[in-house]
Amino acid sequence: DAGVTQSPTHLIKTRGQQVTLRCSPISGHKSVSWYQQVLGQGPQFIFQYYEKEERGRGNFPDRFSARQFPNYSSELNVNALLLGDSALYLCASSPQGTDYGYTFGSGTRLTVV
Amino acid sequence: DAKTTQPNSMESNEEEPVHLPCNHSTISGTDYIHWYRQLPSQGPEYVIHGLTSNVNNRMASLAIAEDRKSSTLILHRATLRDAAVYYCILIISSGSARQLTFGSGTQLTVLP
Numbered sequence: 001d002a003g004v005t006q007s008p009t010h011l012i013k014t015r016g017q018q019v020t021l022r023c024s025p026i027s028g029h030k031s032v033s034w035y036q037q038v039l040g041q042g043p044q045f046i047f048q049y050y051e052k053e054e055r056g057r058g059n060f061p062d063r064f065s066a067r068q069f070p071n072y073s074s075e076l077n078v079n080a081l082l083l084g085d086s087a088l089y090l091c092a093s094s095p096q097g098t099d100y101g102y103t104f105g106s107g108t109r110l111t112v113v
Numbered sequence: 114d115a116k117t118t119q120p121n122s123m124e125s126n127e128e129e130p131v132h133l134p135c136n137h138s139t140i141s142g143t144d145y146i147h148w149y150r151q152l153p154s155q156g157p158e159y160v161i162h163g164l165t166s167n168v169n170n171r172m173a174s175l176a177i178a179e180d181r182k183s184s185t186l187i188l189h190r191a192t193l194r195d196a197a198v199y200y201c202i203l204i205i206s207s208g209s210a211r212q213l214t215f216g217s218g219t220q221l222t223v224l225p
Binding site for chain 1: 145147149154155156157158159162198200206207208209210211212213214215216217218
């Protein structure tokens with residue numbers, strides 16, 4: 001079975017641009033979460049989506065948005081990129097109703113120059 | 114918010130046991146303790162979780178203190194492939210979302 005897949009794996013953008021990151025969850029997983037990991041730190045929660053609805057968001061500005069599609073895949077959008085948005089963006093999928101077994105993708109490395 | 118504290122780094126020799134400690138003094142009665150690890154250039158990987166009793170799986174063992182204010186992840190025989198950052202995590206509610214709260218983790222170095 002395929003794990004959580006994220007695309008692209010690496011991305012370089014210029015300040016002020018917009019970026020879209022994509023995530024395909026494990027088959028059967030209906031929940032997708034997004035995390036930002038700055039170099040040297042642990043991942044920080046951005047969003048969780050379940051059944052195409054946002055369940056919660058972390059302490060991130062409105063420049064960050066996301067959505068989930070009927071096939072449970074998800075996109076993370078970041079507008080007006082700042083240098084500080086440079087990070088590894090991780091997607092995790094999980095089965096409904098469980099707090100264990102989150103499966104992470106390998107992430108998208110975003111560099112803002 | 115419930116938080117965890119871990120040593121920044123630890124070293125172990127290959128083939129020897131490793132005990133990775135974690136303090137979570139503000140844990141609530143219903144919080145499970147979760148451990149994930151992150152190998153270089155990969156996303157975090159689930160290791161083990163538990164509530165009160167000690168837990169074992171094919172990857173590791175989790176020993177939970179009786180007062181639940183601390184726990185220890187035990188790798189019985191460390192290998193070079195176990196070199197990673199190990200995170201002790203509590204899951205908190207954010208709206209109706211459930212979020213993993215990562216700290217900075219413990220960087221485990223395994224020496225040959």
